[in-house]
């Protein structure tokens with residue numbers, strides 16, 4: 001998975017035997033040219049030719065690269081009963097929803113062995129995954145607050161001096177991590193809301209950014225507020241795991257962050273403030289019942305008021321989500337938005353919530369459809385490649401690239417499942433995936449990562 005030698009690289013040609021060839025006739029490929037229809041030839045799982053055949057007339061199926069989920073936690077428990085699904089189920093949940101590349105933002109080593117074994121036994125190619133190992137965060141402070149991240153059931157490293165960071169980087173690399181995730185937020189949602197976590201000092205931020213750069217390791221940082229984002233930017237960070245949530249940035253503030261990119265994570269943060277009816281609507285798309293633990297549906301039927309009310313954060317989280325969405329749409333306009341979810345947070349389901357995120361970003365504005373799909377595929381994929389240490393400029397739809405793509409119905413909502421998903425030339429059989437998921441749920445320990 002390191003150094004660009006991952007499975008996205010086609011296997012060597014010249015294996016002998018007949019060449020398998022498929023031609024997709026009369027498809028639109030909006031990422032290459034929005035006005036033209038193509039015949040697309042795939043040979044031995046690789047794009048061999050994109051031949052323009054005439055102008056688009058409307059009604060053509062659209063071919064896009066597979067979706068890249070840019071902020072996930074594969075090993076964290078998305079279910080309301082705090083159980084984590086078996087990683088073999090999670091892999092299929094992603095495929096089912098057309099997500100072919102996944103960036104894990106910490107914790108993947110907990111399930112790495114099971115994922116690898118599942119992939120080896122699976123008739124479908126698993127999604128590609130790139131991960132950071134574990135995250136680094138602040139030491140406990142004098143007030144007894146821990147750094148953000150230690151509240152999750154996955155290890156994080158608390159760092160105070162350069163030697164701690166060195167140890168964390170070595171340990172993550174030994175586990176297959178290829179980038180660094182830095183937790184840097186005190187948990188403030190909105191101006192005046194409570195400080196929940198200790199935070200890395202400026203000195204630690206600076207040596208963290210410098211050390212990562214010196215070693216050629218891409219670093220992603222987790223900030224909440226504009227002030228945190230400014231400090232991190234000043235120390236050299238350019239990749240932000242969330243959009244700013246304590247205010248809607250004006251043009252001058254956005255201009256402070258030249259060259260920065262921001263991940264949207266609305267789907268992962270919204271469950272805290274949703275009502276029972278909103279949950280039932282959110283879980284109402286057909287693929288929920290076919291891919292997710294049905295106990296979640298029963299659970300949300302019993303929700304009488306949003307959790308945010310009980311936890312005293314309903315208003316601040318609701319306001320934060322509105323700010324985050326507006327900041328994400330501004331990032332969309334200047335091309336710096338990455339589409340993610342924070343799936344693995346409670347109520348944010350792997351695969352399913354990616355399509356929800358697209359819908360939350362789009363709202364009722366159809367003019368955003370093309371740009372959102374572009375960021376969720378091409379831009380997300382370039383980010384994925386950077387994080388795994390592959391600086392190759394080759395795009396996902398070049399001749400010679402692996403044939404990993406979705407076909408979308410023209411005019412279908414962004415939340416709709418693709419018509420077809422193909423991974424490295426292998427078509428994904430959705431009904432068979434659903435049966436495989438049901439089969440895993442029917443066997444001990446009931447489709448869960450741990451009994």
Ligand SMILES: [Zn+2]
Pocket residue numbers: 071072073105342
């Ligand atoms: Zn996260």
